[in-house]
Amino acid sequence: xxxxxxxxxxxxxxxxxxxxxxxxxxxxxxxxxxxxxxxxxxxxxxxxxxxxxxxxxxxxxxxxxxxxxxxxxxxxxxxxxxxxxxxxxxxxxxxxxxxxxxxxxxxxxxxxxxxxxxxxxxxxxxxxxxxxxxxxxxxxxxxxxxxxxxxxxxxxxxxxxxxxxxxxxxxxxxxxxxxxxxxxxxxxxx
Ligand SMILES: [Zn+2]
Numbered sequence: 001x002x003x004x005x006x007x008x009x010x011x012x013x014x015x016x017x018x019x020x021x022x023x024x025x026x027x028x029x030x031x032x033x034x035x036x037x038x039x040x041x042x043x044x045x046x047x048x049x050x051x052x053x054x055x056x057x058x059x060x061x062x063x064x065x066x067x068x069x070x071x072x073x074x075x076x077x078x079x080x081x082x083x084x085x086x087x088x089x090x091x092x093x094x095x096x097x098x099x100x101x102x103x104x105x106x107x108x109x110x111x112x113x114x115x116x117x118x119x120x121x122x123x124x125x126x127x128x129x130x131x132x133x134x135x136x137x138x139x140x141x142x143x144x145x146x147x148x149x150x151x152x153x154x155x156x157x158x159x160x161x162x163x164x165x166x167x168x169x170x171x172x173x174x175x176x177x178x179x180x181x182x183x184x185x186x187x188x189x190x
Contacts, residue, residue, distance in 0.1 A: 007105030011132050013117040014141035015155040017182045021088055022056035023139060024114040028086050029060065036083035040064040041073050043092035054088050064088065070096040077104045077111075090115030090128060097127045098134070120156050120180060121190040143182035152182035156190035 012023045031038050042054050044066035055061035065076050070093045077085040085104055090097060090113040101111050117128040132138055142151040158181045183189070
């Protein structure tokens, strides 16, 4: 039988400060207003699983399951027949998120994810780069360049000399948003 409903992958991406979570929260709210059962997942960043609030700067928010490994996303998504799986901070789950999302999508469940597609030094950030290749729909957002205010597709370390360890690992997983700033192509020096 091949009449099974197919899942659909939507990727919301861009640099830091681009409003990715805001966009995801709007989609979650819209789906819920249509009566959809939405499971929201974010990365816990540490080993404390539990409930967490995903919030945007404009005040939109929703409770979310906070987990650390991709397999846990499948557990939450497939535990009951949900209408939409929404994953914030998807870049932190690593490349293991790709086969997990494929299983969810193969089960006919749409998936919306938000996450960084680029590291602070301009490299591709997996798994988002691969998921962008797989996606039916991509929303690529930009921030405002901290120098000139133009469209910023990049972000970089605000004080690179103070974060040598982050530069070594290339993909900084620790540290808050204050460590970074958005830059346009002309002013990106990462
Ligand atoms: Zn600029």
